[in-house]
Amino acid sequence: EVQMVESGGGSVQPGGSLRLSCTASGFTFSNYWMNWVRQAPGEGLVWVSFINSDGGRTGHADSVNGRFTVSRDNAKNTLYLQMNSLRAEDTAIYYCVRDGRDGSLFDYWGQGTLVTVSS
């Protein structure tokens, strides 16, 4: 069974940092592109970052570019999101999302981890 479990969320002051993790199981993690998608309280879904299967290619939304960095450790089946210079508008649930094979995008989602940025 495909599973992704996010962790690392919590409360942080503006300007602070957090590192989110997503541990995957039930599939060969190293074969799949992965994404982070966030959802502010009561709001819609917003794509944040992607990383290809070997970690050699990444992309970030303009709103987080230069502040957030996505990475992965295929030996540990884990996806990361390093978040620096956090702002109040980064407050959201962060979901780890897999891209399936053959262009089957966003096929599996984790349960999410909540990040709250507040003074």
Add this chain to the structure above:
Amino acid sequence: DVVMTQSPLSLSVTLGQPASISCRSSQGLVYSDGDIYLNWFQQRPGQSPRRLIYKVSNRDSGVPDRFSGSGSGTDFTLKISRVEAEDVGVYYCMQGTHWPRTFGQGTNVEIK
């Protein structure tokens, strides 16, 4: 960025009746490989999103056949043939043809 516009934003449906959600993109969604990367997701209250439909009309495993997707060019539709109580939630379309990947605003489906 490609803007995805859903309508309506809210839908109140009688049990057993059909429902339809429209999603319009600001640009065409045909990728260079000929595929259209348009997905539909359901988010039930308090849950993570779940994919229902990928590449316009392909239903995911375990998704009831009362859900169907269609469309071409810039206009796409999710239809529920007979709404059941478990269909309550917010539905999102998403395009993956162009970077960044973008979602519609969401359509809240409730039972009348």
